Amino acid sequence: MSRGYVVYGTQPLDASWLTEHHLAHALARRHDVLFVEPPVSPLTPLRAAGSRGRAGEVRQLLRRRPRVEGRLHALRPVALPPLSHARAREASAPLVRAQVRRAARAAGLERPVALAAWGHAAALGGAGERLRLYLVKDWLQSRDGAALLGVDPAVVDSEVDAMCAAADAICATSPALRRALAARGLDSVLLRHGFDAGSAGRYDGAALPREYEGLPRPLLGFTGTVDARLDLDLLGALADRFAAGTVVLVGPVSPRLDPEALDALRRRPNVTLLGPRPGPELAPYVSHLDCALLPYRASEWLRHASPLKLWDYLYAGPPIVGSGCAALLEHPAPLVRFADSAPEFADAVQAALADPGAGRAQRRARALANTWEHRASRLDALVSEVGKKYESFPAPRPLIAQGLGN
Numbered sequence: 421m422s423r424g425y426v427v428y429g430t431q432p433l434d435a436s437w438l439t440e441h442h443l444a445h446a447l448a449r450r451h452d453v454l455f456v457e458p459p460v461s462p463l464t465p466l467r468a469a470g471s472r473g474r475a476g477e478v479r480q481l482l483r484r485r486p487r488v489e490g491r492l493h494a495l496r497p498v499a500l501p502p503l504s505h506a507r508a509r510e511a512s513a514p515l516v517r518a519q520v521r522r523a524a525r526a527a528g529l530e531r532p533v534a535l536a537a538w539g540h541a542a543a544l545g546g547a548g549e550r551l552r553l554y555l556v557k558d559w560l561q562s563r564d565g566a567a568l569l570g571v572d573p574a575v576v577d578s579e580v581d582a583m584c585a586a587a588d589a590i591c592a593t594s595p596a597l598r599r600a601l602a603a604r605g606l607d608s609v610l611l612r613h614g615f616d617a618g619s620a621g622r623y624d625g626a627a628l629p630r631e632y633e634g635l636p637r638p639l640l641g642f643t644g645t646v647d648a649r650l651d652l653d654l655l656g657a658l659a660d661r662f663a664a665g666t667v668v669l670v671g672p673v674s675p676r677l678d679p680e681a682l683d684a685l686r687r688r689p690n691v692t693l694l695g696p697r698p699g700p701e702l703a704p705y706v707s708h709l710d711c712a713l714l715p716y717r718a719s720e721w722l723r724h725a726s727p728l729k730l731w732d733y734l735y736a737g738p739p740i741v742g743s744g745c746a747a748l749l750e751h752p753a754p755l756v757r758f759a760d761s762a763p764e765f766a767d768a769v770q771a772a773l774a775d776p777g778a779g780r781a782q783r784r785a786r787a788l789a790n791t792w793e794h795r796a797s798r799l800d801a802l803v804s805e806v807g808k809k810y811e812s813f814p815a816p817r818p819l820i821a822q823g824l825g826n
Contacts, residue, residue: 423451423532423533423800423803424451424452424453424454424524424527424528424529424530424531424532424533425444425447425451425452425453425454425529425532425533425534425535426453426454426456426520426524426529426532426533426534426535426547426549427440427443427444427447427453427454427455427456427534427535427536428440428456428534428535428536428537428539428540428543428544429441429444429455429456429457429458429537430458430537430538430539431457431458432457432458432494432496433455433457433487433492433494436699437616437699438537438557438728439537439555439557439593439613439728440455440535440537440555441455442613442614442616442792442795443535443555443792443795443796443799444492445492445792446791446792446793446795446796447796447799447800448489448490448491448492449491449793449796450796450800451491452491452493452527452528452529452532453491453492453493453527454486454493454494454495454520454523454524454527454529454532454547455492455493455494455495456495456496456497456520456523456540456543457494457495457496457497458496458539458540459496459497459498459499459503459512459516459542459543460496460497460498460499460503461498461499461500461501461502461503462498462501463501486523486526486527493523493526493527495519495520495523497515497516497519497520497543498515498516498519499512499515499516499542500512500515506575509542510542512542513542513543516542516543516546517542517543517544517545517546518546519546520543520546520547521546521547521548524546524547524548529547530548531547531548531549531550532547532548532549532550533549533550533551533552533553533803534547534549534551534552534553535553535555535591535799536552536553536554536555536583536587537555537557538556538557538560538576538579538580538583539579541579541582541583541586544583544586550807551588551589551803551806551807552586552587552588552589553587553588553589553590553591553799553802553803553806554583554584554586554587554589554590554591555591555593555611556580556590556591556592556593556597556601556608557593558597558721558724558725559596559597559600559720559721559723559724559725560576560577560580561573561576561577561580562719562720562721562724563720564648564719564720564721584601584606588806589608589609589802589806590606590607590608590609591608591609591610591611591799591802592608592609592610592611593610593611593612593613593726594610594612594724594725594726594747595610595747595750596723596724596725596746596747597724597726598610600724609802611795611798611799611802612726612790612795613726613727613728613730613731613795614731614790614791614792614793614794614795615731615732615734615735615787615788615790615791615792616731616732616791616792617788617791617792617793619700619703619732620735622700622703622704623703623704623706623707623735623736623737626703626704626707626708627704628704628708629704629705629708631692631694632668632705632708635666635668635692636664636665636666636690637665637666637710638662638665638666638710638711638773639665639666639668639708639709639710639711640658640662640665640666640667640668640709640710640711640713640769641667641668641669641670641705641706641709641711641712641713642655642668642669642670642671642712642713642714642715643669643670643671643697643702643705643706643729644670644671644729645671645672645673645674646669646671646672646673646674646677646682646693647673647674647676647677648674648676648677648678648717649716649717649719649721649722649725649744650715650716650717651715651716651717651718651743651744651762652681652682652684652685653681653762654715654717654743654762654765655667655669655685655691655713655715656684656685656688656691657762657763657765657766658713658715658762658765658766658769659685659688659690659691660688661766661769661770662690662766662769663690664690665690665710666690666691666692667688667690667691667692667713668691668692668693668694668709669691669692669693669694670694670695670696670697670702670705671695671696671697672695672696673693673695702732703732703736706732706733706736706738707736707737707738709736709738710738710739710773710776711738711739711740711741711769711772711773711776712733712736712738712739712740712741713740713741713742713769714727714729714730714733714740714741714742714743714745714748714756715741715742715743715744715765716742716743716744716745717743717744718743718744718760719744722744722745722746723745723746725745725747726745726747727742727745727747727748730742730747730748730751730756731787731790732787733783734751734755734783734784734786734787735783735784735787735788737780737783737784738776739754739757739772739773739776739778739779740755740756740757740772740783741756741757741758741759741765741768741769741772742756742757742758742759743758743759743760743765751786753779754778754779754782754783755779755782755783755786757769757771757772
């Protein structure tokens with residue numbers, strides 16, 4: 421049965437793909453989907469535009485229709501500034517929901533299923549959803565998680581509780597998240613991350629990136645945001661151990677990262693930071709590594725996390741060495757080698773380099789057996805299962821939890 425979905429994302433649709441982006445694209449292969457991006461303030465075009473035509477920029481922002489790509493529609497709602505202010509968000513809630521309602525109707529969605537990540541409390545209910553699923557991707561309540569997001573932990577905790585209360589079902593991306601939710605008396609289902617099978621061609625036969633030419637090997641690399649989740653001391657020790665090779669980091673640097681810690685790593689002559697690359701262009705940077713790294717620092721956030729990039733690493737083929745993230749232990753060597761300390765991490769990299777072909781076929785098979793298509797099918801099955809709890813799909817419920825608007 422075809423059913424419509426409204427997917428509430430934490431980044432714009434054309435930004436780096438996160439869990440909800442992958443799910444929205446996979447669901448759109450079988451259903452009509454509206455992807456709701458984080459709201460934008462009218463001040464955004466005012467800042468971008470010159471002194472002339474500012475009012476026109478705002479009118480265009482307010483009147484624009486959802487972007488359409490096949491069965492996938494994308495809307496970025498307009499909210500009152502400042503976006504980070506709680507009272508402004510509360511005042512914006514009816515405006516945001518009205519925009520979602522219009523976009524859902526334009527997409528032909530009638531009482532769709534909502535899949536919401538954190539941060540969209542104000543928009544829930546706008547599409548007259550028949551069911552609401554809350555997607556828990558990280559343990560946002562952790563102190564280090566709030567620091568990574570740059571938000572007040574109390575605000576995060578309040579909204580997460582409200583989202584859980586409003587949901588008909590909760591989806592968690594790791595077993596550790598399920599356990600943490602259960603400790604709070606919340607039942608959830610496991611919906612793991614997956615591999616984008618449509619990107620496979622980018623890895624197969626990918627040309628050597630120009631920036632890799634001339635870099636001393638072995639190339640030991642990480643792709644993704646360089647932030648406080650990474651163990652920079654561990655990477656420094658790895659660079660010292662493999663002084664004849666290169667440690668390469670491909671991705672943006674978080675403005676919240678301690679600059680002194682990064683400078684200490686960057687001063688090493690065999691450490692190269694290449695900066696961000698668009699997601700579709702990352703495949704060659706992984707495929708041509710001699711060892712792919714997941715060098716995480718042990719923390720409460722990482723104890724609950726499940727790295728999205730792991731599945732790309734698995735398909736790309738190089739040996740993988742990780743640390744700090746318990747979810748990696750679900751993929752034992754030769755899929756992933758795991759280490760608890762900097763010396764053990766370097767030893768694991770050494771062992772991986774000694775037999776780089778070991779486990780390559782198993783890694784690729786693991787990725788292909790866990791695609792986003794599989795996850796979309798699991799989500800569809802969950803919706804059917806939850807729907808059976810009712811004689812018919814329930815009418816949309818009012819949002820009465822704290823912080824969830826009128």
